[in-house]
Amino acid sequence: MRILLVEDDPHLNDSLAFQLTSEGFQVDTCQDGEEALYYIEENIHDLILLDRMLPRLSGTDILSQMRQTGNQTPVLLITALGTLEDKVTGLDLGADDYLVKPFAFEELMARIRCVTRRPRKLQLDEQLTYGDITYLPDENILRGPHSTCSLSKREGTLLETFLRSPNQTLSRTLLLTKVWGLDSEVEDGNLDNYIHFLRRRLKTLKSSVRIQTIRGVGYRMEG
Numbered sequence: 001m002r003i004l005l006v007e008d009d010p011h012l013n014d015s016l017a018f019q020l021t022s023e024g025f026q027v028d029t030c031q032d033g034e035e036a037l038y039y040i041e042e043n044i045h046d047l048i049l050l051d052r053m054l055p056r057l058s059g060t061d062i063l064s065q066m067r068q069t070g071n072q073t074p075v076l077l078i079t080a081l082g083t084l085e086d087k088v089t090g091l092d093l094g095a096d097d098y099l100v101k102p103f104a105f106e107e108l109m110a111r112i113r114c115v116t117r118r119p120r121k122l123q124l125d126e127q128l129t130y131g132d133i134t135y136l137p138d139e140n141i142l143r144g145p146h147s148t149c150s151l152s153k154r155e156g157t158l159l160e161t162f163l164r165s166p167n168q169t170l171s172r173t174l175l176l177t178k179v180w181g182l183d184s185e186v187e188d189g190n191l192d193n194y195i196h197f198l199r200r201r202l203k204t205l206k207s208s209v210r211i212q213t214i215r216g217v218g219y220r221m222e223g
Contacts, residue, residue: 001025001026001046001047002025002026002027002028002044002045002046002047002181003020003025003026003027003028003045003046003047003048003049004027004028004029004030004036004039004040004045004047004048004049005017005020005027005028005029005030005049006029006030006031006033006036006039006048006049006050006051006054006059006062007029007031007049007051007078008031008032008051008053008054008055009051010031013029013031016049016105016108017029019105023109026181028045028181031054031055032054032055032056032057033054033055033056033057033058033059033061033062034056034057036050036054036057036062037057037062037065040062040066040071040073042174042177043071043073044177044178044181045073046073046074047073047074047075047076047112047115048073048074048075048076049076049078049108050062050063050075050076050077050078050095051077051078051079052077052078052079052080052081052086052090053079053080053081059077059079060089060090060093063075063077063090063093063094063095064093064094066094067093067094074096074115075094075095075096076095076096076097076098076099076108076111076112076115077090077095077097077098077099078099078101078103078108079098079099079100079101080100080101081100082100082101096115097111097114097115099111128160128163128164129163130163130166130209130221130223131207131208131209131223132144132145132207132208132209132223133202133205133207133209133223135151135156135159135160135163137156137160140152140153140155140156142159142201142205143205144202144204144205144206144207145205145206145207145208146205146206147204147205147206148205149201149204149205151201152197154179154180154194155194155197155198155201157178157179158175158178158179158194158195158198159198161174161175161178161179162198162211162219162221163221165221166221166222166223167220167221167222168220169214169217169218169219169220170218170219170220171217171218172188172191172217172218172219173218174218175191175218175219176188176191179191179194195211195213195219198211199211207223208223209221209222209223210222210223
C-alpha cells in the first residue's frame, strides 16, 4: 500500500514516515499544500494522511478540490484543531476519518486499518480478472487458461496497474510512477524490461491478453 503523508512539521513528518515504512507501507512525503496537490494529481496513492494547517494551501482546500474533481482516494485528516465543529467540517468536506494531535502511533495504525476495511479504493480486491486471466494481489499469483505462475512484487504492481485500467493507453510516466514511485531515479529502460517479463508470463500461460505498445506514448492492455 502506498501512502502520501502531508505534514509540515519536519520532525513529525520524518517520524511518521519512518514508522509507516517500518510497518511495510510505501510512503511519499511532502510539507506544503501545493506540493501535495502535485502528488495527488498523479493518483498513485491508496491513502492520504493530510495535515489540516499547511503552508501555501490548507488541508481543507486540498480535500475540497480533490472531491470536486472526483478523486475518491481515502483521506485521514491529521490536525491540532479538535473541536466538534472542526471535525464536522472536515468530514463534511469528504474526509474518511479525523485524528487530533497529539496522537499515539498505535491509534494512527488502528485508523488506517479501519479505513482499509471499508469497501473503498484503499482495500485491495481479493482478485482482479480481465479476459482469461485472474490476478491475486495479496499472493502475487497470476492464473491463466491452463496454468498459474508467481509474479515478483514489481511485476505484480505493473500488472495490477493495467488490470485496473484495461483497454486504456497508459503513459510511460504513469507506469514508471506507479511501479517505482515519484522520486525514483530508475532508468526508463527498466519499464520495457518489465513489460517484456509480463508478456512472457502471459505467453507461458497461453493467455489471449496482450500488452500493446502505443508508440511514443506508452502501453495498453487488450484482451
